[in-house]
Amino acid sequence: MIIGLDASRANKDKKTGVEWYSNHLIEEFKKLSxxxxxxxxxxxDKLKGDLAALPTGWRERVLAWPxxxxxxxxxxxxxxxxxxxxxxxxxxxxxxxxxIKKKVKVVVTVHDVGFKRFxxxxxxxxxxxxxxxxxxxxxxxxxxxxISEFSKSEIIELYHVDPKKIAVIMLGYDxxxxxxxxxEEVINKDGLTKPYLFYIGRLEKKxxxxxxxxxxxxxxxxxxxLHLALAxxxxxxxxxxxxxxxxxxVEDSVKILGYLQEQEAAAILGxxxxxxxxxxxxxxxxxxxxxxxxxxxxxxxxxxxxxEVGGEAAIYSDPYDPEDMAEKIKMxxxxxxxxxxxxxxxxxxxxxxxxxxxxxxxxxxxxx
Numbered sequence: 001m002i003i004g005l006d007a008s009r010a011n012k013d014k015k016t017g018v019e020w021y022s023n024h025l026i027e028e029f030k031k032l033s034x035x036x037x038x039x040x041x042x043x044x045d046k047l048k049g050d051l052a053a054l055p056t057g058w059r060e061r062v063l064a065w066p067x068x069x070x071x072x073x074x075x076x077x078x079x080x081x082x083x084x085x086x087x088x089x090x091x092x093x094x095x096x097x098x099x100i101k102k103k104v105k106v107v108v109t110v111h112d113v114g115f116k117r118f119x120x121x122x123x124x125x126x127x128x129x130x131x132x133x134x135x136x137x138x139x140x141x142x143x144x145x146x147i148s149e150f151s152k153s154e155i156i157e158l159y160h161v162d163p164k165k166i167a168v169i170m171l172g173y174d175x176x177x178x179x180x181x182x183x184e185e186v187i188n189k190d191g192l193t194k195p196y197l198f199y200i201g202r203l204e205k206k207x208x209x210x211x212x213x214x215x216x217x218x219x220x221x222x223x224x225x226l227h228l229a230l231a232x233x234x235x236x237x238x239x240x241x242x243x244x245x246x247x248x249x250v251e252d253s254v255k256i257l258g259y260l261q262e263q264e265a266a267a268i269l270g271x272x273x274x275x276x277x278x279x280x281x282x283x284x285x286x287x288x289x290x291x292x293x294x295x296x297x298x299x300x301x302x303x304x305x306x307x308e309v310g311g312e313a314a315i316y317s318d319p320y321d322p323e324d325m326a327e328k329i330k331m332x333x334x335x336x337x338x339x340x341x342x343x344x345x346x347x348x349x350x351x352x353x354x355x356x357x358x359x360x361x362x363x364x365x366x367x368x
Contacts, residue, residue: 206237
């Protein structure tokens with residue numbers, strides 16, 4: 001059996017949730033490598049770092065010819081047409097639209113369909129490309145993987161996909177990088193001052209950054225020494241976020257850290273009074289796991305997938321109500337026993353999740 005893996009996401013230098021998902025699955029597949037299975041990694045650039053270390057039975061196919069854009073639709077499709085594998089696994093949404101001459105089992109992960117639920121939070125071109133992709137996936141994919149029961153229900157409701165075609169496999173976290181540690185050296189380097197709240201993820205409108213900042217400004221009235229650290233790449237609505245920070249006169253208290261490596265993020269999480277993940281829509285909420293694993297108390301938005309991840313080990317607030325969010329922040333800041341309780345409960349909660357388990361369950365589906 002030949003299993004082809006789209007490794008283009010995993011091979012990116014600056015990874016976010018989807019890229020890390022792809023990366024960790026590939027690394028765990030290497031450990032699981034069953035006999036009689038050959039793995040082919042398709043990439044738009046030469047494999048880097050740990051990805052480049054390929055065990056016996058693995059090979060890479062660098063598909064680096066022009067054009068720069070539409071790599072999946074042109075470069076990957078042409079490779080599949082010429083040298084089709086038995087199974088193609090795409091770890092994030094997009095599959096080749098054009099037909100392949102041989103029947104190939106296609107398995108694709110749809111992390112969420114937030115673009116369909118909240119189209120106003122996406123650029124129009126992003127919305128239409130995601131929409132076209134989902135229609136192709138519905139027709140072409142043999143199995144759709146998704147990352148929570150909530151996402152499964154959304155795919156069924158919004159795209160009328162047969163439930164039997166969808167499998168839910170929960171994500172994991174990297175226990176070698178996320179564990180309780182607080183590095184003063186890292187915190188000082190980034191200009192942070194305790195006490196601080198911490199958010200990590202793309203800095204964009206759909207992550208509810210605006211309401212998060214409003215809530216922080218409200219909480220700061222009772223806790224004037226409080227700071228807010230925002231880590232992640234800039235996204236749609238970043239300029240509006242900057243304007244709000246100025247409008248609320250909290251420029252000196254909000255630190256925009258940019259993209260962080262995992263070890264640095266874990267150290268800052270370990271020193272946070274509270275991690276915020278009060279987003280408007282998620283398929284899962286990977287930063288919740290990483291925050292808990294780092295020992296940080298977590299405030300998440302009151303959404304079904306966040307309850308699937310955080311269980312009783314997090315507290316939840318209405319993502320549309322900055323006042324409710326601010327009250328929950330102040331509740332945690334004013335109660336050291338609650339912070340300790342949340343930290344201990346979070347460390348227990350994350351034991352249910354691992355990349356090894358995620359990869360093993362995924363591989364079972366690929367090999368069926």
